[in-house]
Amino acid sequence: GAVVSQHPSRVICKSGTSVKIECRSLDFQATTMFWYRQFPKQSLMLMATSNEGSKATYEQGVEKDKFLINHASLTLSTLTVTSAHPEDSSFYICSARVPLRDEQFFGPGTRLTVL
Amino acid sequence: GENVEQHPSTLSVQEGDSAVIKCTYSDSASNYFPWYKQELGKRPQLIIDIRSNVGEKKDQRIAVTLNKTAKHFSLHITETQPEDSAVYFCAASFTGGGNKLTFGTGTQLKVEL
Numbered sequence: 001g002a003v004v005s006q007h008p009s010r011v012i013c014k015s016g017t018s019v020k021i022e023c024r025s026l027d028f029q030a031t032t033m034f035w036y037r038q039f040p041k042q043s044l045m046l047m048a049t050s051n052e053g054s055k056a057t058y059e060q061g062v063e064k065d066k067f068l069i070n071h072a073s074l075t076l077s078t079l080t081v082t083s084a085h086p087e088d089s090s091f092y093i094c095s096a097r098v099p100l101r102d103e104q105f106f107g108p109g110t111r112l113t114v115l
Numbered sequence: 116g117e118n119v120e121q122h123p124s125t126l127s128v129q130e131g132d133s134a135v136i137k138c139t140y141s142d143s144a145s146n147y148f149p150w151y152k153q154e155l156g157k158r159p160q161l162i163i164d165i166r167s168n169v170g171e172k173k174d175q176r177i178a179v180t181l182n183k184t185a186k187h188f189s190l191h192i193t194e195t196q197p198e199d200s201a202v203y204f205c206a207a208s209f210t211g212g213g214n215k216l217t218f219g220t221g222t223q224l225k226v227e228l
Contacts, residue, residue: 032213032214034215034216042220042221043204043218043219043220043221044159044204044216044218045218046215046216046217049213049215057213091156093158093159095216097214102147102149102164102166102208102210102214103149103161103164104149104161104214104216105161106151106158106159106160107158108157108158109156109157109158111156
């Protein structure tokens with residue numbers, strides 16, 4: 001299957017700081033990437049759809065000014081959690097859709113802990 | 116929007132037995148149904164998927180069935196092994212609507228020796 005990487009794998013930061021997470025498709029070009037958040041023992045919740053060259057589409061209840069998404073190239077999307085607070089602590093996972101196919105492949109996730 | 120329900124939330128089976136996980140979806144427009152396996156702290160991995168023009172798909176010990184009329188789809192794992200222990204998620208999407216996946220709540224499968 002297609003390979004998606006994510007960096008960093010783990011980050012600990014102080015409350016009020018911003019954190020950037022990168023998602024890369026390594027062996028294919030992804031016009032569409034997705035960002036999910038997963039709390040412990042819960043399912044994956046879609047936060048936003050990231051489209052190359054255009055603004056991201058956010059799901060209801062997700063603050064676009066807090067979770068900044070940039071999809072500047074066909075292989076890279078970034079999620080920036082601005083002014084992070086302890087309640088933002090979660091497992092953030094990206095996925096990328098293989099062009100002309102339905103499958104989505106996931107990155108390894110980023111464990112964010114806000115102190 | 117789409118809503119996906121998944122049952123059971125936990126499932127414990129003896130090694131070698133079969134395991135069945137069931138999901139229902141609400142949006143009749145959904146036409147793509149993948150299943151993901153997620154081990155603790157790891158990424159979800161696509162294990163099998165089915166499209167709405169197919170009623171059943173099999174890949175070795177794993178099979179998925181789809182009943183479009185009832186809006187049900189199920190994952191069947193035969194001859195379970197300890198390494199099958201993980202959380203399994205079903206999902207649904209409409210490929211003409213941006214391919215957004217709506218996930219079920221997950222099933223913790225434990226295969227006991």
